[in-house]
Amino acid sequence: MEWLPDLIKACYFLAALLFILGLKRMSSPRTARGGITWAGVGMLLAVLATLALPDIHNRGLILAAVLIGVSAAWWSGRRVAMTAMPQMVALYNGMGGGAAAAIGAVELIGYAGQSITLLDGGQFTANGASAPSGAQLALAVLGALIGAVSFSGSLIAFAKLQGWLDKRFVFPAQRVVNMLVLAAAVGLGVAIACGQLGLPLIAAFFALSLLFGLMMTLPIGGADMPVVISLYNAFTGLAVALEGFVLQNEAMIIAGTVVGAAGTLLTQLMAKAMNRSIGNVLFGSFGASGAVAQEIGGAQKPIEAADAAVMMAYAERVVIVPGYGMAVAQAQHKVWEFAQALIARGVKVKFAIHPVAGRMPGHMNVLLAEAGVPYDLIADMDDINPEFPVTDVALVIGANDVVNPLAKTDPASPIYGMPILDVSNAKQVIVIKRGKGTGFAGIENALFYADNARLLYGDGQAAAGQLVTELKALDH
Structure with missing residues (x-):
């Protein structure tokens, strides 16, 4: 079937178009419901096109996972209260970042020369190549770093909004510690991108990336979660786009880019609405409360x-x-x-x-x-x-x-x-x-x-x- 690759690319193009048009319709409350439907149809088309790829393994297992995920999402979406919608958004957004990080992990393990035995008896090495290019390594590492941060950070955001964690968690020299953790993760990422593909190094890189996501979110107060959710939404989109380049998957590239751009713009708007810079969101004692210097005169006056x-x-x-x-x-x-x-x-x-x-x-x-x-x-x-x-x-x-x-x-x-x-x-x-x-x-x-x-x-x-x-x- 020589026409199959062209058909798959056409499906990816149509899916990307539906993503973009769906997002555009979401900009107005009057058309938002239709926009969500359009984007959902685009995602369905992208999934079906991916399953049609000739070199896809374990289609049965993939379909089972999709059915489980769809069933869980449908059940939870129908039952969730509107007051709990923010934490659901944070959780689902984190799942997207985690998926991008998992793709990066599999790719890096494959690049390390570790063939993975699949359930159908096949062998996997990332993209079927044992000698990845420097660009592939760099993109896989960067996507994995951003996706891991979004995953662990979103889980903390979910726990805060759900009331499972205190509003803020701070300790002395927190900014310095956070920066050191990030610097260590970036350093390991650079080493991996330069060809140091040992499994212990890869494991340490992911551990530090996940840790940074946790530590970056713990000091943030729950009242400031709108900016945090927008920020991690942008992170997830960017991570998906980067891993799309690694997999050479057009649908992931376009969808991730659209989500990343929209999330970045929304983050900027949210930060502006709270008079905060993005740098303060990332590294400041974000959401700190404290005593007000100005005296408040008068008394609260009740009314029936x-x-x-x-x-x-x-x-x-x-x-x-x-x-x-x-x-x-x-x-x-x-x-x-x-x-x-x-x-x-x-x-x-x-x-x-x-x-x-x-x-x-x-x-x-x-x-x-x-x-x-x-x-x-x-x-x-x-x-x-x-x-x-x-x-x-x-x-x-x-x-x-x-x-x-x-x-x-x-x-x-x-x-x-x-x-x-x-x-x-x-x-x-x-x-x-x-x-x-x-x-x-x-x-x-x-x-x-x-x-x-x-x-x-x-x-x-x-x-x-x-x-x-x-x-x-x-x-x-």
């Missing part, structure tokens, strides 16, 4: 649900600002029900989303979409901030650091310089909050003590339900 409902019922403009607390309380449906009741009374309602609200990029958008909030009512930070001065009431539910005025007024604050939603500029602010404690980053919020702010204490879903009840009571 009935009074809050009346205040918003007779307002002209209301802006609702959701945060992770809304996700934890699973209050998005009640919040939208309340918003619909306000709209029915003629109140102009909008939802304001900060770029890093929640635990991953777009988390709040997904929750609101799940509740059925129309896209034209959702505004991003740059668009909504000029409207706060003419907003009668801003309702904050579960958000903390992204509405904290100290980001603009206190140079000693860990979040100083971070762009925020200017909720404090609204005429009145109502904050739904479970208690008087600080947010996830451990930073006191000056908004809660402002003269125009009132706090409605209670669980987010229960409080939103009370607002709905009180608002309906006004009509009777």
Whole structure:
């Protein structure tokens, strides 16, 4: 079948096209679902084309693994709560990095002259060649390094978001130790790329790479996970692309490049939204909390649900600002029900989303979409901030650091310089909050003590339900 290689390459090209078009459609909430479907069809096509390669061994075993993976993903995807979606994304992203690292490991072992006996009785040596080029070695090493870091780092991110690990883990001279571990891993990688292909050296290289991923992520606070998830997403894409060059697989090259580029851009946007540099993300004491030098005057002033409902019922403009607390309380449906009741009374309602609200990029958008909030009512930070001065009431539910005025007024604050939603500029602010404690980053919020702010204490879903009840009571 002389035409088979050309057909496989055509399938890879079509798969890559579907990846790119799918990603483009994911840029809008209106077309995102279709974009995911397009990309999924592209992946299916790429898998089928790969299985058709003449030199593929163990097709039965590969198919069994694919079926197991698809079944597990389908089951977990159907059962996972929206509040747990960030850790699932981190876990799946880590699996991609781990797969790239595993490809690199097999290639390097093969390059080392260690033939691997396959289940069908065949022998494997990387790419069938015992003398790889310097470029192949370098790409295999670099892809393995990045993939291993993404794998172990993503597992730590998953554990933090799942609540299995403390928010941060620090020790003296941590940056220096981290840099030494990275330097040792890079040094071993350079030696391997130069032809030192002993199995102990390869094992040590992977051990140090995995260790660096762990140590780089352990000191990062859970409140800063949106940037971390984006960063490791970029790492995984880059690792896959590099290993695609090693395997000479066009689908891996294009898909990995697209994911790496998109992840890099998203990381830059997330870092900008938190006023941090990428270098600070990688090597700083990222997400550190600390005492705020600026004194916060005043006191937190409570409000009853009935009074809050009346205040918003007779307002002209209301802006609702959701945060992770809304996700934890699973209050998005009640919040939208309340918003619909306000709209029915003629109140102009909008939802304001900060770029890093929640635990991953777009988390709040997904929750609101799940509740059925129309896209034209959702505004991003740059668009909504000029409207706060003419907003009668801003309702904050579960958000903390992204509405904290100290980001603009206190140079000693860990979040100083971070762009925020200017909720404090609204005429009145109502904050739904479970208690008087600080947010996830451990930073006191000056908004809660402002003269125009009132706090409605209670669980987010229960409080939103009370607002709905009180608002309906006004009509009777």
